[in-house]
Amino acid sequence: MAAAPDYRRFLESKIRLAEATGFEIADADVHPRLLGHQRAVVRWAVRGGCRAIFALFGLGKTGMQLEVLRLCLAWAGGRGLIVAPLGVRQEFFREARALGIPLTFVRSLDEAPESGLCLTNYEAVRDGRLDPAAFTAVSLDEASVLRSFGSKTYQTFLPLFEAVRFRFVATATPSPNRYKEIIHYAGFLGVMDTGQALTRFFQRNSEKAGDLTLYPHKEDEFWLWCASWAAFLQRPSDLGFSDEGYDLPPLTVRWHEVETNLADAGAERDGQGILFRAAAVGLANEARERRDTLPARIAKLRAILDADPDSHRLIWHDLEAERHAIQAAVPDAVAVYGTQDLDEREAAIVAFSDGAFRYLAAKPVIAGSGCNFQRHCHKAVFVGVSHKFNDFIQAIHRIQRFQQAYPVEIDIIHSEADREVVRDLQAKWARHEEMAARMAAIIRTHGLHRASLAGVLTRSLGVTRAETIGDGWQLAHNDCVEECRHLADDSLDLVVTSIPFSNHYEYTPSYNDFGHTDDDRHFFEQMDYLTPQLLRALKPGRLACIHVKDRILFGSATGTGTPTVNPFHAKTLFHYMEHGFLYMGMIFIDTDVVRENNQTYRLGWTENGKDSTKMGVGSPEFVLLFRKLPSDRSKAYADERVTKDKPLCLTADGHLVAFDDRLPPQPGTGYSRARWQVDAHARWRSSGDRLMSAEELARLSPEALAASFRAASLREVYDHEAHVRLGEELAQRFALPATFLSLWPGSNRPDVWTDIARMVTLNTDQASKGREKHVCPLQLDVVDRLIRRYSLPGELVFDPFAGLGTVPLRALKAGRRGRGCELNPGYFADSVRYLRAAEQGRAALSLFDALDLAASATPQAAE
Template sequence: MNAPDYTSFLKSKVRMAESFGFEIDDSEINPLLKPFQKATVRWAVVGGRRAIFKRFGLGKTFDQIEVVRIVRERAGGMGLIVIPLGVRVEFMRDANTLATGDSPVITDEQRAQLRAWLVDHPERAPRLKFVRSIEECDDPEGLYLTNYETVRDGKLDPRHFTVSSLDEADCLRGFGGTKTFREFMALFAGDDRRDMSNRIVTEGVRYRFVATATPSPNEYIELLAYCAYLGIMDVGQAKTRFFKRNSEKADQLTIHPHKEREFWLWMASWALFVERPSDLDPSFSDEGYDLPALDVRWHEIPADHSDAGTDIGGQLRMFKQQAIGIVDAAREKRDSLGVRVAKMLQIRAEDPDAHRIVWHDLEAERHAIEQAIPGITTVYGSQELDEREASIIQFSDGEIAELAGKPVMLGSGCNFQRHCHWEIFLGIGHKFKDILQAIHRVHRFLQRHPVRIDFIYTEAERAIRHNIERKWQQDTELRKKMTEIIREFGLSRAAMASVLTRSLGVERVEVSGRDYVIANNDCVDETRRMESDSVGLILTSIPFSTQYEYSPNYADFGHTDSNEHFFEQMGYLTPELFRVLAPGRLAGIHVKDRIVPGGMTGLGFQTVYPFHCKTIEHFMKHGFAYMGMKTIVTDVVRENNQTYRLGWTEQCKDATKMSVGMPEYLLIFRKPPTDRTNSYADTPVQKLKPFSLDADGNMIPFDRELPTAVGTGYSRARWQIDAHGFTRSSGQRLLTPEELLALPHDVIFKLFKQHSLENIFDFEHDVRIGEVLSAAGKLPSNFMLLQPQSWSEEVWTDVTRMLTLNGAQSAKGKEMHLCPMQFDIADRAIAQWSMPGEEIYDPFGGLMTVPFRAVKLGRRGRAAELNPAYFFDGAAYCKMAEQERSTPSLFDAFEVAA
């Protein structure tokens, strides 16, 4: 297909998660671990930075202790495991089992194997110490436990440790939005970079692991947070590679259908989802790892509609609203507390002496539980840590029959399955992960009884119940996909990578007509096939570096790791574009700058990557002359909804945080003409001046004498306005705010546009218009209603954003392009910089906007596109344009007949 150097470049894109660790064998792993647990430990130690997502009861505590111990043994230094409150006892108990074999579930034969294994290497016996400060770490080669709060409060700096593992890493679930996440990223992840030998050098903890039984496969942003913490891939890059964004709201991600398998294969290269031992290898026995039956019972309490309240207009409601929002849900919980407690007592009365957990969310609920059930043990945040842990141990050991607490406090890491198989939720909440964790304190492997779960909720909370059930089902389905991949490939990264390599190339398909030639092909290969100096104009919207991916093919320019990587691939294309462009002709390159998240900058705030500047440098490097650019204004309100970068609230808090909206640019480059003694192109783009006719019907140029019949053409007046770039005021009075209040949004938009273009700009007057509309509730928050218009020809504010081929795609129910070129941009560039009959080339054709508009404007269109779906849809549009152009009108038929 392409030259070997380009093919090698594409093959180098096939990357699974990098390995940072050590090859080990089973003899180095504690013999008490079962075969599937040893396989997990080997996989994690080799990776050096990995996530262990094992189902409840599969022994991830054993896994973490052994992984941290072995890596510390190989790399030196100290090891650290960070745990939630209340889990210390479980870890200390398991560490003692691994060191001594002292446990009722360990057989005499296993205990003897352990003692023999420790004879020559007594240092392999894990000795965990719980610490609350770095000063308590008295062994420079020790293994330590601490709580998240200790690290968060700055009492222990993890950078003193060589290896760390985060157990139930809740702090990562709040990606980007919490102080804890930012601190943990800075302290643990540090600033990874590579030395001259391409080895990772980090200011944080070099070897990092996370382990949890409840990652949320349906919460993609959470999975990407784990990925960022481990240093596998930048979050922004992962978003670009696998997801399409919600243009109305930041961080609402939907995976591209064509990228779904690749995403889960990539996930499987650094995150191990295990539901049962045989997932890792069919030879691993599942004996003892069958989950017990789960009996879920929902108890709906009728709502009290007598207190339904009023609507926004002050009218009394007949029925209570659904408690969908957090505020409404909290109010509903307070209002219904009495009836929910009564329902709890009714359920509890079925077996008053049973061992049971009662889950709640509010402190008022805890007080109500303590009053309703005298003698029940409760745990809460203001308790002394030792008192809280003592209660947890007593309940775990069956010494206490009933325990009440919050899922956020007790729902992670605690194992209660030995003596408890019944839970009552006094209420339900929005956090599905907390509910799932709480359920699996008792519904886990080694549970010997069916598990009963009672949910109490009110009629107004039906939507919350349905949301929980939806997420539960989605979680189950996505976990199944992950385990299917593990079952198919095992733990072989090479096998996964070989599957992805198959999408490297593309079999060229050409569709052509009289006025166009388009190809489903890699644009580098396609451009190399073209004749030199054959194109009259290059017009394209290049991929915005790593911002978007358009196909599952590794030749996709968006499938790059960094801006530098993107321009490296452009380095194969741009010289070919220079070659095929006719001497002296132009290339119009549509670009947009990119937002760099604060987590990537290391500065704590978002910055702007000047992509248009880098593109200018790149094209000039390859021989193009830079001629200037057109600025295309965009809607800053919609942009803020995508990035949360320009928020009104944040501007009020600190104006230094806010930048400006990101316009788009049409960069103009020129290939120097063959003859450098003058500035004309080898074939100039000529325009016919207006003309008049003399008495004999001969054309007289308009600039020589007054016309009697003026023909069309490029007038002196138009040239003067184009050259000057500004329009004077028409002198009409200013539009008053009051005149706009009774008008609909579309009329206000058009009137303000006219006002902005025809009147002298008055900043305070325009602000006043917006303030009046806002006070009347007529200033929308999802788009910019009052857009300032430009008087300069160098700034295009009148580009119709929605006038693209996506309109036709949407009408047909077909896949829409991620960022299609607007018709206005294509039409203006083609009309100004080319002549009829010339070939217009777009190497990134997409839905074929450029050849489609070129054909309509009397030119020949040519394009390449890698995505087959876009290509074939675009082929239909090009054919339609050619048919419209060649179909005679009624008047044409009369002329032929005459």
């Protein structure tokens, strides 16, 4: 189905590759000393204006940076600045002399000349002694060292360069374990805001804040997007040039395990002794293990050095205690360390690089980035292991580089209890190699041509419509804008949907996805194509029930430093009103503030103790009720009313008759006054007939406590202090959960739903079948109540964002007809499965049916 021209143009405008803001140069303009692959990257970087050079160790990043900045200054004038780690100054001066480029080392802006190229260390910028805005062009060499300054510095450092016209980054291939580092580079280059990039490509762990993984269906797009602003170069042949002289030397890695006193396991909190020492898991245990095994590891180091006394070696370590032990055991080792005078530190690094002494002891965060030790050293020893893979691989590549003349030997010493750390390090190394191969494949296929990348990404635009129809239901796999364009006028009796929460999630790799938008403005711009179609297709007087939730904005993304709330429900409210819907009210659905904090870290008890002014409150969910204006406005009844029959009444002689105020109504007949009061006041209890998760079964007692407390809080006069005291007494007994709110009071507000069962979603069944869960499922309780109140049996209920098919499924179960549209092909297929099961008379989510099925299932199926 072809998209309408204006909507098609809107979707095409979503294809975002890094814009070119530089200038064109001819190959003859590049210094003739540069090799073919280096010349190609230089021309690409200058044309882009703001680019990253991710080239493997030894491919010539130093010369490329110098030449890129020289060309920028020749074209635009002014001053250029290279910011580099300590210890690499000599590399830049050596290369600058070969290229004939004047280079001045500066510690502050006062030392910088009015024009020409300058070199400084990261500390000068971090400490405010040098303002990047005073330069026309800037390049960050090995910017990953910023992490050693701490995350706060890393996040605040990059925005300092926003006013610089030409911005570049040069480092070796980033680690796949450092996605955020790549995203920060994109923010530094002005390609995409950091928060926007994280939202677009990464899924959040709903149980733990900060735990991000790349969406499986977004991997190709993510790396192609990266390739539009970063040159991932593994070898010259990736760009069609000869690899002669660019073969990495052979690498031999030897793992040395020293014994741990496994019997010295210590004691538990209650004083009971531990029989065997467990593997070191967690920072505290790993640090203790490093201290306890230090003598054994130093002894192994001494043995390695004594077996080969003539070789020069790097001795890598992480702890100060390790440095002192190394210096005591190896008196001729020269150490560099953090509190050392900067000039003294750099002099030692340069001297070792020039072969002046045999052993250099250093932490990877100090000398592991940028330094080139290959001329006189091809061996290194790690006297311990850690989870910091990027520091580890950088340290190795100080000597394993292109043009290294000798095979490289790496000895890694660890204890028995460090085996888990070793496995983690090896797994990260494997992922690193996998990503490097993937990026090499992309650059071999597309080269440095932006147009080629755009053509690939455009292929994810559009969708081939598919439709499945059953008895009482209809489901389409399509873009909901296109699907709704073909709905008949005044054909829908009710709309129930949970709209995407702006760009908070992306559900598919398609540009048709509403989550694939830049911000709220962009999201509602796409909604502008959908909402008028819903209004047109809805019957006059009927309702659209829109489920929404406010979004938490993280301080690191907004620059405020504190989490704030985006009032997304209010923006949604005004959007629908602007398109002609009448606002009828809002239903509040209470959420668990403790669980919310686990997901966002914005309401923490510990953080509240530090400064409660940072604290907000828990964010509820909402159902916004909108109505299409009826044709007859005199009494405002819908053109086709949703009428309710009153209950039958019981006469004195036991006969049922039509409703009579003077007779008692018979329960279970008609729509009672009691049901109306519950519906109108929005305090509707859940039925509870559902599958229970293993997590819920494990927490049965606390959940029972929560239900009892909520019920009691509604029966009795509420006492805030008594509520707090009860929680404190539970905490004394270690019975107050830290992962969910157990003492959750009921609400006497008529517009607050406090009894929604959070786990009653189709994700329960998805998880039990091992299928992909919906990232933002809609609770069945919410859907059931809305369908029952605002529609009649046999009427058509529609959801333009059907997801796993919750709305059409619950409509079918309630005796209505269901229709939906879903863009994600996996969700669409699962929705069809659920609907077919319901059509055949099976209540797919019934707790009691599930128990029957489990009893008849094979053990393998039950698993």
